[in-house]
Amino acid sequence: MSRQKTTIASFESISPAEFFYRNRQMAGFGNPTQAVYSTVRELVENSLDSCEDAQIPPFVGIEILSDMADTVTISVSDNGTGVPSEQVPDAFGRVLYGSKYSNRQKRGTFGLGVTMAVLYGQITTDSPMSVHSRTQGADGLLYRLLVDVVNNRPIVVEKKPQPRSEEGTTVTVTLKGDLKRSQDRIIDYLRFSTISTPHAKFHLNIDDKVDLNFGGFSKTLPIPVRTSHPHPRAADVELLRRLIQQNCEKTLHDFLCDSFQKIGTRTATKFLRFMNLNPSQIVGELKREELARLGTSLRSYDGFENPDSKCLSPIGKDDFLHSVTSLLNASMAYYSIRGPSEWQGNPFVIEAVLATGDDFPRSDIPTLYRFANRVPLLYDSSDDMLVRVLKRTRWARYNMQTAAPVGLFVHVCSTKIPFKAAGKQSIASIPEIENDAHHLFMELGRKFSKTIAKSQRSARDAKKMREFAKAFRQIARFSTALADHENIPSTENLVRKLFEVDSDA
Ligand SMILES: Nc1ncnc2c1ncn2[C@@H]1O[C@H](COP(=O)(O)OP(=O)(O)O)[C@@H](O)[C@H]1O
Ligand SMILES: [Mg+2]
Numbered sequence: 001m002s003r004q005k006t007t008i009a010s011f012e013s014i015s016p017a018e019f020f021y022r023n024r025q026m027a028g029f030g031n032p033t034q035a036v037y038s039t040v041r042e043l044v045e046n047s048l049d050s051c052e053d054a055q056i057p058p059f060v061g062i063e064i065l066s067d068m069a070d071t072v073t074i075s076v077s078d079n080g081t082g083v084p085s086e087q088v089p090d091a092f093g094r095v096l097y098g099s100k101y102s103n104r105q106k107r108g109t110f111g112l113g114v115t116m117a118v119l120y121g122q123i124t125t126d127s128p129m130s131v132h133s134r135t136q137g138a139d140g141l142l143y144r145l146l147v148d149v150v151n152n153r154p155i156v157v158e159k160k161p162q163p164r165s166e167e168g169t170t171v172t173v174t175l176k177g178d179l180k181r182s183q184d185r186i187i188d189y190l191r192f193s194t195i196s197t198p199h200a201k202f203h204l205n206i207d208d209k210v211d212l213n214f215g216g217f218s219k220t221l222p223i224p225v226r227t228s229h230p231h232p233r234a235a236d237v238e239l240l241r242r243l244i245q246q247n248c249e250k251t252l253h254d255f256l257c258d259s260f261q262k263i264g265t266r267t268a269t270k271f272l273r274f275m276n277l278n279p280s281q282i283v284g285e286l287k288r289e290e291l292a293r294l295g296t297s298l299r300s301y302d303g304f305e306n307p308d309s310k311c312l313s314p315i316g317k318d319d320f321l322h323s324v325t326s327l328l329n330a331s332m333a334y335y336s337i338r339g340p341s342e343w344q345g346n347p348f349v350i351e352a353v354l355a356t357g358d359d360f361p362r363s364d365i366p367t368l369y370r371f372a373n374r375v376p377l378l379y380d381s382s383d384d385m386l387v388r389v390l391k392r393t394r395w396a397r398y399n400m401q402t403a404a405p406v407g408l409f410v411h412v413c414s415t416k417i418p419f420k421a422a423g424k425q426s427i428a429s430i431p432e433i434e435n436d437a438h439h440l441f442m443e444l445g446r447k448f449s450k451t452i453a454k455s456q457r458s459a460r461d462a463k464k465m466r467e468f469a470k471a472f473r474q475i476a477r478f479s480t481a482l483a484d485h486e487n488i489p490s491t492e493n494l495v496r497k498l499f500e501v502d503s504d505a
Pocket of ligand 2: 042045046107108109112113114
């Protein structure tokens with residue numbers, strides 16, 4: 001009996017644009033509602049990043065127009081740096097191309113967001129997107145672009161000079177989407193962005209029916225973030241190999257001092273002695289096994305300090321408290337921060353505000369509002385690491401079950417946020433971040449509990465004081481009558497003194 005031949009599979013490679021075209025849900029473009037929301041979000045993120053680069057208070061205008069056939073045109077304008085003319089086609093028409101791959105906190109991460117919006121617009125409406133931009137010292141230019149999906153390349157449909165009064169960028173994308181269902185999300189996104197970027201102002205217009213202004217809670221700009229050297233705990237073989245390529249002539253001692261943060265001469269000497277490595281070894285001559293051993297040693301040595309936080313931009317106590325209490329009706333608010341720490345060598349800081357007030361739903365645990373690198377996260381909360389930590393924290397210990405409605409605003413900032421997917425909506429479980437979040441929540445719980453206990457105590461004291469005052473007045477009245485006097489002396493001071501002593505004890 002002859003055996004049937006198996007067919008030989010055919011192999012091929014696809015471009016990154018093709019990959020995201022096929023798997024658009026991974027980038028937050030899974031359905032028409034998400035597509036509208038993600039387009040606004042990605043364009044606004046880029047605008048805010050750009051204004052921070054230019055060190056100017058952001059003013060971002062979002063204009064949305066729709067028709068009966070669910071064609072939605074989204075246009076976002078900013079007063080940022082603008083995009084250099086020669087970079088426009090690749091920045092907007094090539095997936096995984098961007099200017100934000102350096103080791104510092106940014107909203108953009110993958111070089112993917114805006115091109116996904118362009119791609120989605122193109123496949124649903126067959127129309128090109130437009131970029132109108134002007135950089136310092138240049139004239140305004142207008143581009144109209146499409147993406148060549150198969151080759152991951154931009155197609156320039158049109159390029160022409162177009163005056164623009166100020167530097168900045170306007171990006172316009174037309175797509176098929178569900179504006180009705182995404183509208184509230186967009187408004188929420190902008191409202192919460194005013195908490196994480198309190199120095200920004202936003203103007204939203206939707207079909208001339210919605211016209212809203214948001215933000216401007218802070219006049220101060222954040223301190224500019226600086227790109228930093230990698231932390232030694234980020235040293236895997238690949239990173240070491242790349243760093244050595246640029247420094248192959250150096251000795252191991254000098255290489256460590258020049259390539260990593262938190263390694264000075266003293267630390268390098270101590271580390272090399274402890275690990276029994278030769279400080280004068282030329283790094284370019286290290287063998288494969290030696291490189292692997294160096295990497296393991298750098299990652300496991302516990303004598304390195306925590307990372308530098310100059311590459312991070314937390315919101316900060318004053319701005320965070322002020323923006324939460326400006327946006328929402330909060331009667332009390334507390335702030336705490338932890339870090340800088342690192343996960344796999346990536347620096348991170350986590351800060352939070354716990355607030356009580358009528359705007360928060362009543363529950364036995366706080367309502368969570370998540371932020372990552374100054375971006376509010378509104379989707380996919382159920383499997384987020386912060387939600388798990390929130391549920392793990394025993395809030396009842398902190399007087400929470402009887403308390404007023406409470407909101408917990410948590411901001412994680414890092415040179416690398418461990419997002420679960422390219423849509424950047426939920427944070428994966430990383431033990432170091434989880435642990436810091438847990439301690440932060442407990443610290444805020446204690447602050448909350450202390451205030452509640454204090455207010456319960458002061459309510460009890462006030463009641464006691466009223467009773468004492470009444471009794472003292474009676475005693476004074478009887479004593480006056482007994483002594484045959486006419487004027488009843490005041491006992492107010494006596495009672496006050498009694499409670500002053502009591503509260504000092
Ligand atoms: N409004 C803008 N102003 C300045 N540069 C922009 C703007 N929008 C996009 N860019 C540039 O385009 C690049 C690609 O954007 P994007 O695909 O959203 O990726 P990412 O933001 O993750 O880098 C950015 O890195 C940035 O250099
Ligand atoms: Mg982006």
